[in-house]
Amino acid sequence: MEKKRQPYLGNPQETIAVLNKYQFTFQKKFGQNFLIDTHVLDKIISAAGITEDDFVLEIGPGIGTMTQYLASAAREVCAVEIDKSLIPILEDTLKEYDNVTVINEDILKVDIGKLAEEKNQGRPIKVVANLPYYITTPIIMGLFESHVPVESITVMVQKEVADRMQVGPGTKEYGALSLAVQYYAKPYIVANVPPNCFMPRPKVGSAVIRLTRHDQPPVQVKDEKLLFSIIRASFNQRRKTLANGLKNYEGFHFTKEEIEAAIAQCGFSPSIRGEALSLKEFAMLADVLAS
Ligand code: SAM
Numbered sequence: 001m002e003k004k005r006q007p008y009l010g011n012p013q014e015t016i017a018v019l020n021k022y023q024f025t026f027q028k029k030f031g032q033n034f035l036i037d038t039h040v041l042d043k044i045i046s047a048a049g050i051t052e053d054d055f056v057l058e059i060g061p062g063i064g065t066m067t068q069y070l071a072s073a074a075r076e077v078c079a080v081e082i083d084k085s086l087i088p089i090l091e092d093t094l095k096e097y098d099n100v101t102v103i104n105e106d107i108l109k110v111d112i113g114k115l116a117e118e119k120n121q122g123r124p125i126k127v128v129a130n131l132p133y134y135i136t137t138p139i140i141m142g143l144f145e146s147h148v149p150v151e152s153i154t155v156m157v158q159k160e161v162a163d164r165m166q167v168g169p170g171t172k173e174y175g176a177l178s179l180a181v182q183y184y185a186k187p188y189i190v191a192n193v194p195p196n197c198f199m200p201r202p203k204v205g206s207a208v209i210r211l212t213r214h215d216q217p218p219v220q221v222k223d224e225k226l227l228f229s230i231i232r233a234s235f236n237q238r239r240k241t242l243a244n245g246l247k248n249y250e251g252f253h254f255t256k257e258e259i260e261a262a263i264a265q266c267g268f269s270p271s272i273r274g275e276a277l278s279l280k281e282f283a284m285l286a287d288v289l290a291s
Helices: 012-021 038-048 065-075 085-093 114-122 133-145 159-166 176-184 223-234 244-249 255-267 279-290
Strands: 055-059 076-081 100-106 124-132 150-158 184-191 207-215
Touching: 038 065, 038 124, 038 150, 038 184, 038 207, 055 065, 055 150, 055 255, 065 085, 065 124, 076 085, 076 114, 085 100, 100 124, 114 124, 133 150, 133 159, 133 176, 150 159, 150 184, 159 176, 159 184, 159 207, 176 184, 176 207, 176 223, 176 279, 223 244, 223 279, 244 255, 255 279
Parallel strands: 055 076, 055 124, 076 100, 124 150
Antiparallel strands: 150 207, 184 207
């Protein structure tokens, strides 16, 4: 088998050379902070567990730094980039890799299920990215909720968001995102990454997190949609009790009495707050309210 090309991007000098060659100007609105640290790149590739059998979806390739690493490790890579001024740069930096396709599109508009079907015969894909932080939650929830076949998601996110994905009840970071992520996947924080590993430097700390999708969610509920509405309602007004949060939530048709009875039936205190409940307890409440 032909030996694959080794990545050459990933350090400040090469990145600056590419940016200067194309007179590229960073667009803040696209969350552009390019990686310039080869150790971090190696860590991401190893945490994602990429093998020569894998089809990888990369979100936001930028100038193609991580794409080179992914292309060296995987069977095939598809990279979706919204910024059309990066497309000629990617054509240049990825010209020696024949297993990469670049799509100039907004990732939130891409039919990832169709992509997995076409490129990976519908088998679960791996998603790897240094995410644009402004759309972290819609990207991750979109991947889970659309039920596209995804085996794992290994991404760079804002550190605070990685913490939120990983924590349990009783912490101030715990919320709807923690529960949603943990319903679908097992989170693992791989590394914290300081701002000096990026160009330009972001104002916040970052972390690499791997989300490994569960074969089966850890709780089984009668109505998944109701479970997520309850979770959203409970954290919508964080300072309110669970009962008040649910009562005030638009879109619920439950009466005050029904909500109080359901909370009592679960054995929770009437003054309990949503932030004290585990996923299992939310599931119990959803099933009581469903019946
Ligand atoms: N992967 C590169 C790296 O690590 O150096 C760049 C990462 S940068 C944090 C995020 C990238 O996502 C940028 O290239 C940006 O243009 C792109 N991007 C932003 N919004 C996007 C969207 N909605 N769909 C696809 N790509 C997007």
